[in-house]
Amino acid sequence: MADHKRLAAQQGAWLCFEDEAGQTLRSPKGRTWGRKGHTPIVSLPVKGTGRVSIVGLIATRLAIPQQRPRLIYRLRTHRGRKGERRGFGEADYAAQFDAAHQQLGGPIVVVWDNLNTHTSAEMRRLIAARP
Template sequence: MAAGKTAAAALDAWLVFEDEAGFSMTPPTARTWSPRGITPTIRVRGRSRRRVSIAALTCYKTGQRPRLIYRPRDDRTPSGRMSFAWTEYRDLLADAHQQLGGPLVVIWDNLNTHLTRGMRKYVAERDWLTVYQLPAYAPDLNPTEGIWSLLRRGSTANRIFTDPDHLINTLRTGLRRIQHRPHLIDGCLTATGLAPLSS
């Protein structure tokens, strides 16, 4: 982690953390209000196997406001694949490089898709891209995990999703709200024990 932060400073680069999460039609439950003695009940319309995966980048650089860049992936795609392919991560990093306008130091976990030959070759051929792996079983070091927590405690909590499009639209709305609140993205970094870089 320290190596990534030092490299980002030396290269005048964005420090970028990546993570992915899945969301299903069954809503996460959170605390809510109800009349005393009456337990609130959430009725869900049957079980759905439909799932939406999201890959997100939390991006930090000294003197810049933090950024959140994300891509959803619906399992209704023609391939039927549930998780992101390495080419989709490649495209996400390329889009982030274009949006942020500078080199990236990416820190992510040891997901097998991150370690494919194609991804390693892509990273090696890009002078604007440096990648570090997080230690195994260390989600508490990744601020993007905090984004998922904000979504599950906020816009998706206690929500009845009528169909997959409703779920996708709710996730997009929640992520857009976070994008417009830089203090939340900074707070996710602070929760890892690292100081925000945007000040």
């Protein structure tokens, strides 16, 4: 058994897999075929600007097999305003984990990728400040 699974099972903790994704709000470019000399008109939804980002985690409990997995997520919409952050920062991830800890009602063990925000000194400091 992997170390994170063993640790979660020994502590009776929730094993959480976290990841993030983003998508632009702009309509895709419309293309179609048309007869020579007859320009086709393709209507698209209203042009959107900005992006939407989502961070989510799947939580499962190994110690209690009959317990159903949970999905906890947060959305952020970016409109490209000056000074507005496009992605999630360390404080946003810490708030996500605080919410997960509160909703799940127990300790959590998080498995995530090596995104620079996840491995930063600020993130290590925020995690160390929590039980």
